[in-house]
Amino acid sequence: MADCVFCKIAGGEIPSKFVYEDEKCVIFNDIHPKAKTHMLIVPRKHIPSIADMEDGDEKIAGHLLHCAKNIADNMKLKGYKLSINVGKEGGQEVFHLHVHLMSD
Numbered sequence: 001m002a003d004c005v006f007c008k009i010a011g012g013e014i015p016s017k018f019v020y021e022d023e024k025c026v027i028f029n030d031i032h033p034k035a036k037t038h039m040l041i042v043p044r045k046h047i048p049s050i051a052d053m054e055d056g057d058e059k060i061a062g063h064l065l066h067c068a069k070n071i072a073d074n075m076k077l078k079g080y081k082l083s084i085n086v087g088k089e090g091g092q093e094v095f096h097l098h099v100h101l102m103s104d
């Protein structure tokens with residue numbers, strides 16, 4: 001999507017250092033970390049939010065969680081929090097689906 005910052009990051013239009021990437025998602029550090037480790041797991045497909053998921057997108061959503069687990073394992077995180085804000089009233093600021101992975 002033309003005006004979406006996470007589409008631009010995932011597509012390489014905004015240069016970013018990925019912690020991980022594959023054909024379905026990218027993982028990068030949050031620009032304003034709220035924990036010692038604070039990464040965002042972001043699908044390449046522009047899905048504005050969980051509330052906008054279409055049939056088939058559950059595979060992408062599951063993949064994001066699987067990648068979160070793998071990156072946490074690789075980083076040997078003992079415990080962590082995964083969160084998804086949904087909608088303006090749910091605290092969502094960037095309207096491109098993403099999972100926060102946070103650990104102190």
Ligand code: AMP
Pocket residue numbers: 005029030031032033040084085091092093094095
């Ligand atoms: P949310 O409130 O769930 O939409 O969270 C959006 C998150 O994206 C916030 O934690 C921001 O700090 C983060 N963010 C916004 N722009 C960027 C960016 N260019 N690079 C990395 N993180 C960003």
